Amino acid sequence: MTLHAASREALDFAGNRLDEVLGDAGSDPSAVGEELLSVVDLLTGESGLRRAVSDGSTDPEARKRLVDSLLRDKISGPALTVLQTVVGSRWSNPRELLDGVEYLGRTALLVGAEKADKLDTVEDELFRFARILVNRPELERVLGDRSASAEAKRGLVRQLVADKVDPISKVLLEQVVLRPGGRSVAESVDGLVEMAAARRDRAVARVTSATELTAEQRERLAAQLGRVYDRPIALHVALDPELGAGLVVRVGDEVIDGSAAGRLDAVRRQLAG
Missing domain, CATH: 3.40.30 (Glutaredoxin)
Incomplete structure (x- = not known):
């Protein structure tokens, strides 16, 4: 993920808020991660909303109120707190805000795996899925096809992994297939492997x-x-x-x-x- 200076500062600030939220007793990091990634899906499909919440020329409080009015009854308080921090900051452009929310969602899911003592399992499952794609280029092409619908890609991932992987791995794989970030799907999954390893400085x-x-x-x-x-x-x-x-x-x-x-x-x- 490549970010300009303003976006890096905004992501650092939002990351600190995420740490605070996930550190609260009773918080469910995996649920927060899934909610943040659902917002990524929303913003991906709504370009006008994406521009509105990332417009640094408008009042930050107005951007927070917009997010609050749209999402208060749809996501949890912890996830909403993180999103209000995101939209209250200055981002270099709408795409980088979207990338930032995605990164926060993936991070929260990995924190959830860590708290459940299954980070090694998730890391290994992601690695093995990436190796499947490397060894089956026809599958990589299908999952990387930009003309295919999101539901078709989700359905294929669910068919491939079924109940063979942890639910956190499944959510991460579905999401990275939908937004590989300009890389091959295998490379993007490998990026998740590196994120998981980095949580323990490996x-x-x-x-x-x-x-x-x-x-x-x-x-x-x-x-x-x-x-x-x-x-x-x-x-x-x-x-x-x-x-x-x-x-x-x-x-x-x-x-x-x-x-x-x-x-x-x-x-x-x-x-x-």
Whole structure:
């Protein structure tokens, strides 16, 4: 997500308010997250309303009253409090306000997973869904088709995951398919994986292995990568027998290719050059 200076400041302010709201006893972070994402759907479909709530030339209190009048009976008090903070701030443009609300909604859902002690589960389920898309480009094309209706995409995601994933994972996947943010759906889901890992100050290592790794091998690899990158590592492993042997490790934009296939490719490039 790329934001201009004013929008970054507005998001920081709204993020602090979200932390306060979710820290209150009795708050339901997952419910707040779903409500915020429902507002993203509303603003996506209503361009006039989106412009009205993000117009920095108007009175901030008037923008808050507008949101209050439209949503008071439709969303909870905690979610409304966060939205009033959002619209009361100055954003660089309507799109960045929309991106900001989306980010807050996703964050609240991940906080909900964290409080329920299932953040690892959600992170892993998101990672595995992204790998499915990488390995099935035809499915990626269908989910990324801008001409397809929102309901058709939601229906396909629900069909794919059924009851196999946590409800929080399902909500996040449905929402990211509807708004991939200018990236492929797989890349956007990977962005959610990174958001989940960042909640515990971890970097994500995407490992592709020719064979299943034992628990000891995973621990040793995570420890080695942690020393290299000087921070804890969230290790996610996918199998690909076509590698022949070894591993391919991706951390951010860096790729460490220790696979047999990678070495053969390197030899071919040398011979061709």
